[in-house]
Amino acid sequence: MRILVVEDQDSIRRMIEALVQARGYDVTAVASGTKALDVAMTNPPHLVLLDLNLPGQFDGFEVCRRLRADPQTASIPVVIISALDDQESRNRATEAGATSYYTKPFSPIALLKEIERLKNLTGAS
Numbered sequence: 001m002r003i004l005v006v007e008d009q010d011s012i013r014r015m016i017e018a019l020v021q022a023r024g025y026d027v028t029a030v031a032s033g034t035k036a037l038d039v040a041m042t043n044p045p046h047l048v049l050l051d052l053n054l055p056g057q058f059d060g061f062e063v064c065r066r067l068r069a070d071p072q073t074a075s076i077p078v079v080i081i082s083a084l085d086d087q088e089s090r091n092r093a094t095e096a097g098a099t100s101y102y103t104k105p106f107s108p109i110a111l112l113k114e115i116e117r118l119k120n121l122t123g124a125s
Contacts, residue, residue, distance in 0.1 A: 001124040003115070004045040005029040006036040006063065007081070008054050012104070016049060016081070019108050020115065033058030037066055040073050046124035047115060050098075052082040052089065061096045068097035077118045081106055 003020055007013035008031045017029045028045065030036050033054045040048065048067065052060035060080065067073040077099040082089065085103045093101055100114055 001047065001119055002026045002028070002043070002045040004036060004039055004048045006031075006033065006048065006054065006060070007051045008032065009051075012051075016111075019112070020049075023112060023115070025115070032056045033060065033063040036063050040067060040076070041070070044073050045076060046122060047118055048076055048078045049111075050078055050080055052080060052084055052093065061092050064093065064096035064098055075122075077122065079111075079114060079118070081111070 003025045005013060005016050005020065005027060007016060013029050013031065017027050021027050028039055030039060034057055037058065050060045050063060054060055060082065064078050067076060067078060078097060080093045080098045080101045081104060083104045090101055099118065102111060
């Protein structure tokens with residue numbers, strides 16, 4: 001199962017990458033929305049773990065919207081992992097097409113369970 005991790009903070013990105021790789025998943029980790037869209041369009045992942053506060057042209061909301069708008073990536077589950085814990089951000093993420101929403105700090109075990117749940121739903125190997 002290919003997982004795309006999109007997180008601009010190096011320490012958090014490396015932690016998520018290590019956590020997910022330790023479970024045997026193939027992980028690509030990027031630090032910007034632009035790079036995330038490039039990777040997703042070139043080699044679509046089975047799952048995206050997406051921060052909302054990203055530097056540059058595309059924040060996480062826009063990345064999610066663009067993934068949903070493209071037929072090649074429209075059905076990929078998008079799990080938000082964000083420090084934004086307000087209802088407006090949650091609503092905006094849902095409207096953009098997010099599958100689920102976790103706030104930082106998040107439970108690594110809960111995140112791994114969510115990945116397994118989505119893996120089983122999508123039939124990704």
